[in-house]
Amino acid sequence: MGNLKVAKAHIRAENERIILDAAEAIFARHGFRGSTMQMIADQANLPKANVHYYFASKKELYRRVVEQIFGIWLQAANSFEQSDNPAEALRRYIEQKMEISRLRKNGSKVWANEVINGAPIIQDFLENQLTEWTDGRIEMIQKWIDDKKIRPINPRWLLYMIWATTQHYADFTHQVETLNAAEPLSKEQWEDATETVFQIIWAGLVPKSGT
Amino acid sequence: MGNLKVAKAHIRAENERIILDAAEAIFARHGFRGSTMQMIADQANLPKANVHYYFASKKELYRRVVEQIFGIWLQAANSFEQSDNPAEALRRYIEQKMEISRLRKNGSKVWANEVINGAPIIQDFLENQLTEWTDGRIEMIQKWIDDKKIRPINPRWLLYMIWATTQHYADFTHQVETLNAAEPLSKEQWEDATETVFQIIWAGLVPKSGT
DNA sequence: GTCTATATTTCGATAGAC
DNA sequence: GTCTATCGAAATATAGAC
Structure with missing residues (x-):
């Protein structure tokens, strides 16, 4: 009896994971209204009714x-905390955000x-969690x-600048790749882009030596 | 006869303008699939069939x-050409892009x-016009x-940085306003954000005085 | 050129057999 | 838990009177 429950729970967890991954890909490509349950089901290799079995709507x-x-x-945002040195904290945050843009394009x-x-x-996420997190980071800066x-x-405009610049590489992947001779960015290009983003922002923040 | 043709052409031009404006607002808010011809017709204050009369699909x-x-x-991109001085050219370009973000949110x-x-x-726009324009600007930089x-x-990553940062204020308006106590940015905030974007990027580009 | 009524298609969701 | 068949609600598009 206990074994059966565990087995069923396992099946549920696994199928939910498969459907969530499929849904993320489809929603990223077609938006909410542009995506159909049929498309998601096909992407997950399941009958449409099964998707409705795991997710009511x-x-x-x-x-x-x-x-x-x-x-x-x-x-990823927590990496912001890990250093009292602005250069280090910003570098780590920008690197992490670029890494998410590279690996989790669909989510972005x-x-x-x-x-x-x-x-x-x-x-509600914007009004609660994001507002809190942003206010905290602004204080730090x-x-x-x-x-x-x-x-x-x-500090607020600086945060927006980092968000915009790093997320651009995920959200506008298609444009970036079209302008890269229809090729995905290479490992070297990702590293170079990350370094350039950090360098420009950091150099733009260093206090004037003469002042 | 000639007058009638002119009058009809005028009606067509005006109605097309009204429908295009309405469609831009609706498409911006709901995406392609999320927008219905009925919504666009309502926004334009016209019966749905009239929209189909002017635009086949x-x-x-x-x-x-x-x-x-x-x-x-x-x-707007042409403003890039108008100066041989990088600081001036970049300032003008960033200012224009921010102005478009402020005034043409829906288009963005x-x-x-x-x-x-x-x-x-x-x-086709990406492959032709945008690729050409980008290559030209990269040469300049x-x-x-x-x-x-x-x-x-x-230069490519610099261009992407400018695009991303300026367009963020149009595309993510809703997030920016939620984080601004649900208020639109004031005239002063727009100016301050524009200045900050330019300052950080420009300070990040100036050659090291010691080198 | 305008507008009502409707044909046609598609999609979200569910019933019910296995 | 799986899957076929189907309902009912939109939405695109058009027909046809004015």
């Missing part, structure tokens, strides 16, 4: 996908799609400024 | 909207949506580097 499935992405974002695209459309489904470790700039 | 209407946006982008969002989804409808006017960085 398309909306619930979508929300689970977005939740998953948001978790990864917040987790679903998020972008959702925000562009006014976040009809995940507004402001402290760096007060300590004259970086130039006085508005 | 939803796809044709969408393509016209994206074409319009792309024209505005390319036009439709474009972003389209690229995220793999540009199924406007791939490379010349600045050769002339030691700016530090040696990969």
Whole structure:
């Protein structure tokens, strides 16, 4: 009896994972309304009714996908804390964000799609978790400024700049690859792009030596 | 007879304009598949059948909207040419891009949506016009580097950085406003953000005085 | 050129046999 | 837990009167 329960729970966990991965890919490519349960089922190699068996509605499935992405974002964001040295903290954060853009393109695209459309489904994430996290990071950056470790700039615009620049490589992959002779960026290009993003931002933050 | 033709042409031009504006707003908010001809008709204050009278299909209407946006982008991009001084040229370009983000949010969002989804409808723009324009601008920036006017960085990543940072304020308006206590950015905030973007990028490009 | 009514297709969701 | 068949609700597009 106990074994049966465990086996069934295992099947459920595995199928949910397969469907979530399939849904992320489809939602990233076609948006919420552009994606059909049939497409997701095909991507997962399951009959459409099975998808409905595990996720009651398309909306619930979508929300689970977005939740998953948001978790990864917040987790990476913690790297911000790990150093009191602004150069180190920013380098680590930019590197992590670029790494997520490289490895989790679909997640980033679903998020972008959702925000562009006014976040009809995940507004609560923006209002609660993201607002809290952002306010905390702004305080940290402001402290760096007060300590004259970086130039006085508005910390908020700096954060947006890092988000925009790093996520661009995930959200606009298709444009980036088209402009790269229809080829994905090579390992060297990813490293070079990451280094350039960090270098420009950091050089733009260093306090003027003469001041 | 001639007058009648002119009058009808006028009616057509005006109605097409009304429908295009309505469609841009709806497509920006709901994406291609999320938008219905009924929504567009309501936004334009016209019966649905009239929209079909002027635009044979939803796809044709969408393509016209994206074409319009792309024209505005390319036009603004010319400001890049107007100065041989990198600081001036970059400042003007960033200011223009931020101005478009402020005034033409919907256009930018439709474009972003389209690229995220793999540009199924406007791939030819990416392959032709955008590739040409980008290659030309990369040459210009490379010349600045050769002339030691700016530090040696990969010009392509610099362009992407400018695009990403400026368009973020249009595409992610909803997130930016949620993080701004649900208020649109004030005139002062727009100016401050623009200045910060330019300052960080430019300071990150100036050649080291000691080298 | 305008607009009501409707044909046709597609999709989300469920029933019910296995 | 799986899967076929199908319902009911939209949505695109068009026919045809004005």
